Amino acid sequence: MELKEKLLSSFMAFEERVDVQTELHDLRTLAIKNFEHKGFPTKKDEAWKYTSLNAILKKDFTVFPKNESTIEFKDVKKYFLHEIDTYKLVFIDGVFASNLSSTTHEGIDVCLMSSALTKPKYKMVIDSYFNQIASKDESLTSLNTAFANEGAYINIPKSKVADKPIEIMYFSTGSETALLAQPRNLIVVGENSHVQIIERHQCLNENAVLTNSVTEIFAQKRAIVDYYKIQNDELEANLIDNTYVSQKQESHVSVQTFSFGGNLTRNNLNFYQFGERLTSTLNGITIIGDKQHVDHYTLVHHAQPNCESFQDYKGIFSDRSTGVFNGKVYVEKEAQKTNAFQKSNNILLSDKATINAKPQLEIFADDVKCSHGCTVGQLDETALFYMQQRGIPKKEAKALLMYAFSNAVIESIKIPELKNRITTIIATKLGVKLGFDL
Numbered sequence: 001m002e003l004k005e006k007l008l009s010s011f012m013a014f015e016e017r018v019d020v021q022t023e024l025h026d027l028r029t030l031a032i033k034n035f036e037h038k039g040f041p042t043k044k045d046e047a048w049k050y051t052s053l054n055a056i057l058k059k060d061f062t063v064f065p066k067n068e069s070t071i072e073f074k075d076v077k078k079y080f081l082h083e084i085d086t087y088k089l090v091f092i093d094g095v096f097a098s099n100l101s102s103t104t105h106e107g108i109d110v111c112l113m114s115s116a117l118t119k120p121k122y123k124m125v126i127d128s129y130f131n132q133i134a135s136k137d138e139s140l141t142s143l144n145t146a147f148a149n150e151g152a153y154i155n156i157p158k159s160k161v162a163d164k165p166i167e168i169m170y171f172s173t174g175s176e177t178a179l180l181a182q183p184r185n186l187i188v189v190g191e192n193s194h195v196q197i198i199e200r201h202q203c204l205n206e207n208a209v210l211t212n213s214v215t216e217i218f219a220q221k222r223a224i225v226d227y228y229k230i231q232n233d234e235l236e237a238n239l240i241d242n243t244y245v246s247q248k249q250e251s252h253v254s255v256q257t258f259s260f261g262g263n264l265t266r267n268n269l270n271f272y273q274f275g276e277r278l279t280s281t282l283n284g285i286t287i288i289g290d291k292q293h294v295d296h297y298t299l300v301h302h303a304q305p306n307c308e309s310f311q312d313y314k315g316i317f318s319d320r321s322t323g324v325f326n327g328k329v330y331v332e333k334e335a336q337k338t339n340a341f342q343k344s345n346n347i348l349l350s351d352k353a354t355i356n357a358k359p360q361l362e363i364f365a366d367d368v369k370c371s372h373g374c375t376v377g378q379l380d381e382t383a384l385f386y387m388q389q390r391g392i393p394k395k396e397a398k399a400l401l402m403y404a405f406s407n408a409v410i411e412s413i414k415i416p417e418l419k420n421r422i423t424t425i426i427a428t429k430l431g432v433k434l435g436f437d438l
Contacts, residue, residue, distance in 0.1 A: 002057075003040075003057050003059075003061055003180075004035075004036075004039055004040060006061075006063065007035070007063065007143065007147075008032070008035075008036055010063045010064070011028075011032050011146060011147070013064075014063075014064075014146075014147055014149075015028065018114075018117075018118075018149050023127070024117060027131060027145065028145065028146045028147075028148075029146075030136075031136075031142040031143070031145035031146040032142070032143075032146035034136070034137070034139065034142040035139050035140075035142045035143040035146060038139035038142075039139060040053055040057060040139065040140070041053065041139060041140065042054075047297060047326070049356075050295065050322070050324045050326075050356045051264070051266055051293065051295045051324060053264075056208075056210055056238050056263075056264060059178040059208050059210075060177070060178055061178045061179060061180035061208075061210055062176040062177070062178060062179050062180065063147075063180050065093040065094060065175065065176050065179055066175065066176075067092065067093045067094070067095045067175070069092040069093060069095075069097070069173050069175070071092055071097065071100070071171065071173065071204075072099075072100075073099075073100055075204075076090075076100070076169075076171060076202075076204070079169065079171075079200060079202050080167060080169070081165070081167065081198065081415070081417050081418060081421065083417045083420075084164070084165070084415075084417050085164050086102070086164050086165045086166065086167045086198075087102050087103065087104060087110045087162075087164060087165070087166040087167070088100065088101045088102045088103075088166075088167045088169065089101055089103065089110065089111075089112070089152045089166070089167070089168045089169070090169045090171070091150065091151070091169070091170050091171065091183065092171050092173060093171070093172060093173055093175065093176075093179065093181070094150055094170075094181050094182075094183065095150070096112055096114070096150065097171075100169075107157070107160055108154070108155065108156050108157065108160055108162055108195075109153065109154065109155040109156075110152075110153075110154055110166055111153050112150065112151075112152075112153055113148070113149065113150055113151040113152065113153045113184050113185070113186060114149055114150050115153065116130075116153040116186065117130070117148075117149070122153070125155055125188060126186075129186060129188055129216065129218055130186055130216070131145055131216070132216070132218075132246075133216050133218065133244040133245070133246040133272060134214055134216050134242070134244045135242075135244070135270070138242070138268075140212055140240055140242060141214055141242050143182070143212060144182045144184060144212050144213070144214040144242070145184075145214070147182045148182070148184040148214070149184070150183065150184070151168075151183040151184040151185045151186075152166075152168045152183075152185040152186070152187070153185075153186050154166060154185075154186070154187045154188070154195070154197070155187075155188045155190075156188065156189045156190055156193040156194075156195050156223075157190045157193065158190035158191045158192060158193060158220075159190070159191065159192045159193060160190065160193045160194075161193065161194045161195075162193075162194065162195040162196065165196040165197065165198060165415055165418075166195065166196070166197045166198070167197075167198045167199075167200070168185065168197065168198070168199045168200070169199075169200050169202065170183055170200070170201045170202065170211070170213075171202050171203075171204055172201075172202070172203045172204065172207075172209045172211075172237075173204050173205070174203065174204060174205035174206070174207035176207065177207055177208070178207065178208040178209070178210070179207070179208070179209050179210070180209075180210050180211075180212070181201075181209060181210070181211045181212070181213075182211075182212045182213070182214075183211070183213050183214075184213075184214050184215075185199075185213070185214070185215040185216070186215075186216050187215065187216070187217045187218065187225070187227075188218045188220075189217070189218065189219050189220060189223040189224075189225050190220050190223065191220040191221045191222060191223065191248075192221070192222045192223065193220070193223050193224075194223070194224040194225075195224075195225055195226070196226045196227075196228075196414065196415060197225070197226070197227050197228070198228045198230065198415075198418065199215070199227070199228070199229050199230070200229075200230045200231075200232075201213070201231070201233060201237070201239055202232075202233055203233055203234040203236065203237045205234070206234055206235070206236050207236060208236045208237075208238070209233075209236065209237045209238065210238045210240075211237070211238065211239045211240065211241075212240045212242075213239070213240065213241050213242065214242045214243075214244075215241075215242070215243045215244070216244050216246075217243065217244070217245045217246070217253065218246045219245070219246065219247045219248060219251040219252075219253050220248050220251065221248045221249050221250060221251065221275065222249075222250045222251060223248070223251045223252075223253075224251070224252045224253075225251075225252070225253045225254070226254050226256075226414055226415075227243075227253070227254065227255045227256070228256050228258070228413070228415070228418060229241065229255070229256070229257045229258065229267075230258050230421075230422075230425075231257065231258060231259045231260060231261060231262060231265055231294075232258070232260040232261040232262075232425055233261040233262040234261065234262070235261070235262070235263055235290065235292070236263060237261070237262040237263060238262065238263050238264045238265070239262055239264070239265045239266070240266045240268070241265070241266065241267045241268065241269075242268045243255065243267075243268065243269050243270065244270045244272070245269075245270065245271045245272065245280070246272050246274060247271065247272070247273050247274060247275060247278045247280065248274055248275040248278070249275025249276050249277060249278055249304075250275065250276075250277045250278055251275065251278045251279075252278070252279045252281075253271070253278075253279075253280055253281070254280075254281035254282075254283070254412070255269060255281070255282055255283075256281075256282075256283045256284065256409065256412065256413065257269070257282075257283070257284040257285075257296070258284070258285050258422055258425070259284065259285070259286040259287075259288065259294045259296075260286075260287050260288065260425055260426075260429055261288075261292075262292065262294075263291075263292060263293070264292075264293045264294075264295075265292075265293070265294045265295065266294075266295045266297065267284075267294075267295065267296050267297065267298075268297045269282060269296070269297070269298045269299070270298075270299045270301075271298075271299065271300045271301065271309065272301045272303070273300070273301060273302050273303055273304055273307050273309075273335075274303060274304065275304055275307075276304045276305055276306045276307060277306050277307065278304075278307050278308075279307070279308045279309070279310075280300055280307075280308070280309040280310070281309070281310050281311075281412075282298055282300070282309070282310070282311045282312075282313075283310075283311075283312050283313070283409045283412055284296055284312075284313040284314070284409065285313075285314050285315075285406050285409050285410070285422075285426070286313070286314070286315040286316065286317075286323055287315075287316045287402075287406075287426060287429045287430070288316075288317060288318070288321040288323070289317075289318040289319040289321050290319050290320065290321060291319070291320045291321065292321045292322075293321065293322045293323075293324075294315075294321075294322075294323050294324070295323070295324035295326075296313055296323075296324065296325050296326070296327070297324075297326045297327075298311060298326070298327040298328065299327075299328045299329075299330065300328070300329050300330070300340065301330045301332075302329070302330065302331045302332060302335040302338045302340060303332050303334065303335055304334065304335055305334065305335055305336045305337050305338070306336075306337045306338075307335065307337075307338055307339075308338070308339040308340070309329065309338075309339075309340045309341070309342075310341050310342075311327055311329075311341065311342040311343065311344075312343055312408060312409060313325055313327070313343070313344045313345070314345055314346075314405060314406050314408075314409055315344070315345070315346040315347070315355060316346075316347045316349065316402055316405070316406070317346065317347070317348050317349065317350070317353035317354070317355060318348075318349040318350050318353055319350055319352065319353065320350070320352045320353065321350075321353050321354075322353070322354045322355070322356070323346065323353075323354070323355040323356070324355070324356045324357075325344040325346075325355070325356075325357045325358070325359070325374070326357075326358045326360075327342050327344065327358075327359050327360065327372070328360040328361075328362070329342055329360065329361050329362070329363075329370060329372065330362045331361075331362065331363040331364060331365050331368055331370065332364055332365065333364040333365055334365070335365050335368070336365050336366075336367045336368070337367055337368070338365060338368040338369070338370065339368070339369045339370075340361075340368070340369070340370040340371075341370070341371050341372075342359055342361075342371070342372040342373070343359075343371075343372065343373045343374070343375075344357050344359060344373070344374045344375075345374075345375045345405070346374075346375065346376045346377075347377060347378060347379060347402065347405060348376065348377070348378060349378070349379070355376050357374040357376065359372035359373065359374050360372070379398060379401050379402070380401065383401060384397050384398065384401060387400065387401075395431070395432060396432050398430075399427070399430040399431070399432040402430055403426060403427075403430070406426065410422060410423060410426075
């Protein structure tokens with residue numbers, strides 16, 4: 001049975017397993033009908049022109065894993081920011097792991113989507129925000145909505161600052177030969193509030209995993225959200241990450257994506273600006289090799305005047321790896337005084353590595369400052385020669401040049417312990433010790 005047919009036949013069984021309101025039942029039904037109509041995206045779709053799911057979808061994925069996990073913290077400690085205290089939402093094969101988690105309802109809500117979707121005390125927030133900014137048209141987002149049940153629910157009320165970062169961790173144990181996971185996250189950050197969030201999906205063995213994740217982020221007036229995605233998984237892991245961001249006036253939202261591992265990674269990142277004098281920041285670093293594939297598909301929709309957006313994506317590709325950057329900035333007629341900047345810089349370390357870049361601007365306002373740019377090249381041989389002449393071995397010289405190439409994004413990380421962790425991962429990917437105090 002093909003995966004699409006398996007999912008359609010599993011939908012009724014899924015609905016019988018979860019306690020949902022009538023409104024959610026109707027929403028799920030519409031979503032599964034949209035997925036049934038559109039199916040999985042193919043290279044015939046313009047947005048998926050350079051990314052094929054065909055080889056992945058041939059696997060016999062388990063939709064409902066048994067989850068017989070005996071994972072302890074010592075088994076997964078290295079994946080957490082254990083140097084500092086954090087709130088933790090941990091899921092093992094899609095099921096909440098209370099023994100590994102640290103949640104709270106004191107001042108802020110850091111808890112489960114399954115609770116938020118079923119308990120009356122959360123109904124007002126769910127009705128106001130759940131599935132409000134996520135695409136109703138995109139087939140994989142619809143698939144996630146149809147099966148949405150578990151994930152992270154974070155609600156930061158008005159004028160609250162989360163006292164420590166929040167880690168959202170999804171582990172796959174490999175108990176199934178191939179697993180389909182569909183986590184759903186909802187983050188609501190109130191007026192004048194601030195939160196830092198780290199999200200990671202991690203396989204614990206080499207069995208195949210396909211994760212179809214959806215995250216909705218709502219930033220109210222003057223809210224500050226710093227969101228970090230760490231993608232450094234096993235080579236049999238496949239991730240489709242759909243993130244939707246809604247911003248109100250004077251808010252600041254930053255999403256930083258670090259793509260180092262996995263077989264295929266597709267990041268769909270969509271920002272919608274619904275207020276004036278706000279800032280959207282989209283940064284990314286991709287360092288991959290072998291036959292890995294990473295696709296960044298971004299949209300920043302400027303609908304109000306006096307707003308800013310910044311996109312800075314760095315890519316380093318070796319072996320037969322492939323990268324895609326498709327970044328779109330859309331400026332409506334009313335969005336005068338917009339400042340929108342987008343750039344994608346890429347280094348190819350092999351003549352068999354490939355990058356497909358398509359920066360786009362669609363501007364309907366006449367008083368704006370907008371720019372986009374893309375570069376694809378190799379390491380600067382003159383700089384490399386200069387460093388070698390001063391006694392730096394060629395391997396270390398290359399690594400230093402590549403680290404310097406990525407440094408602007410690294411420096412924008414606001415959690416020192418996370419900055420050290422990312423620097424360590426980069427050094428490992430480059431195969432050297434860069435000599436930093438970690």
